[in-house]
Amino acid sequence: MIEIQDITVKFGGVVALDQVTLKIADDVVGLIGPNGAGKTTLTNAFSGFVNVANGSITVNGTNLIDLAPHLRTRWGLARSFQKVQIVPDLSVEDHLKAVLDGKGIPASQRKGAVSKALEYVGISDIRFRKGSTLNPYQRRMTEIAKCLIGAPRIVLLDEPGGGLSESEMQHLREVITGIHPEFGAQVLLVDHDVDLIRDVCASTAVLDFGKLIAFGQTDEVLADEVVKTAYLGR
Numbered sequence: 376m377i378e379i380q381d382i383t384v385k386f387g388g389v390v391a392l393d394q395v396t397l398k399i400a401d402d403v404v405g406l407i408g409p410n411g412a413g414k415t416t417l418t419n420a421f422s423g424f425v426n427v428a429n430g431s432i433t434v435n436g437t438n439l440i441d442l443a444p445h446l447r448t449r450w451g452l453a454r455s456f457q458k459v460q461i462v463p464d465l466s467v468e469d470h471l472k473a474v475l476d477g478k479g480i481p482a483s484q485r486k487g488a489v490s491k492a493l494e495y496v497g498i499s500d501i502r503f504r505k506g507s508t509l510n511p512y513q514r515r516m517t518e519i520a521k522c523l524i525g526a527p528r529i530v531l532l533d534e535p536g537g538g539l540s541e542s543e544m545q546h547l548r549e550v551i552t553g554i555h556p557e558f559g560a561q562v563l564l565v566d567h568d569v570d571l572i573r574d575v576c577a578s579t580a581v582l583d584f585g586k587l588i589a590f591g592q593t594d595e596v597l598a599d600e601v602v603k604t605a606y607l608g609r
């Protein structure tokens with residue numbers, strides 16, 4: 376259970392998150408909202424990449440906001456980025472190895488952790504390929520595999536479906552829904568693709584101008600008039 380309480384983030388005069396309060400119990404939870412609603416800012420509040428003016432994010436008695444960002448990673452918080460972070464000269468495998476230290480994986484478990492993550496997302500065969508040679512789908516999968524190294528407790532995926540084909544989206548669905556059974560982590564999925572959200576998220580939260588405007592069972596949330604207006608009104 377992830378308990379988000381009164382999270383507020385301000386950028387000068389812009390209130391990017393306004394006292395967001397939310398209890399996340401499901402294995403895969405969606406986070407949607409129009410451009411600029413505060414979705415990425417919420418993932419940044421989890422990982423410590425923005426200053427949180429007020430509030431807490433508590434998981435099993437640990438308030439993540441009290442931990443330094445690197446300790447959140449070690450604790451088991453993993454995230455992918457809206458803009459994929461791939462280094463042209465590093466191999467796929469090197470991208471995964473680069474996160475081992477930060478996650479505090481013991482030497483004896485490193486090889487296994489890298490292989491398991493590569494195999495799980497289905498990119499073992501390209502493990503020695505350089506970042507510069509990867510297509511958008513392979514970049515996404517490399518980034519998700521990085522999140523699955525070690526024993527993640529929370530995986531935040533920020534628009535993983537951007538720029539993927541229909542068949543690649545189908546594989547992405549399977550990857551996302553398998554994360555909890557396979558690795559034990561809760562997944563928070565940010566995406567604009569409502570079909571993806573409907574298919575994989577048991578519950579969904581909606582942000583608009585930094586405020587939580589809806590939260591509940593995904594099909595009910597997507598049918599909500601206030602939610603529809605927030606999307607169509609822009």
Ligand SMILES: Nc1ncnc2c1ncn2[C@@H]1O[C@H](COP(=O)(O)OP(=O)(O)OP(=O)(O)O)[C@@H](O)[C@H]1O
Binds near residue numbers: 415416457
């Ligand atoms: N580092 C920053 N400095 C100043 N303003 C920021 C910063 N990051 C975000 N904002 C502002 O905070 C608000 C929320 O932005 P955020 O990136 O969280 O939205 P989003 O829901 O992820 O949008 P999108 O769907 O376009 O990715 C916007 O008004 C944005 O301009």
Ligand SMILES: [Mg+2]
Binds near residue numbers: 457
């Ligand atoms: Mg965003």
